[in-house]
Amino acid sequence: MMWFFKNIEIDTSKIERSIKEVVELIESSEAFAWEDLSGEEVCMDLKLALERIREKKAIDLDHIDLLIAPTGAIQELAIDSGWGDAFLAHAAIFDEFKKETKLA
DSSP states (O other), rough: OOBBOTTTOOOHHHHHHHHHHHHHHHSSSSSETTTEEEHHEEEEEEEHHHHHHHHOOOOOOHHHHHHHHHTTTHHHHHHHHHHHHHHHHHHHHHHHHHHHHTTT
């Protein structure tokens, strides 16, 4: 499901930095596959979300939620790669972003 910004004037710099950092962490981690997604596909999905956030366009929030969810693709990789605590901080930023944009 595509979700649109309800508050276009919000500051997106925090979520933009967070997504960028998560992509960098994934790209520096050992290769992985989660269900049918490779690390490259997860990064591509996150980069697309980042681009759409910057442009204030709709994002597929359900898909991003699936990637960031507990036991989702990113958390499993984060734990296996030793950046589980950083993942939790980034997941909290994403949750905050959803609330700020009233997408939750």
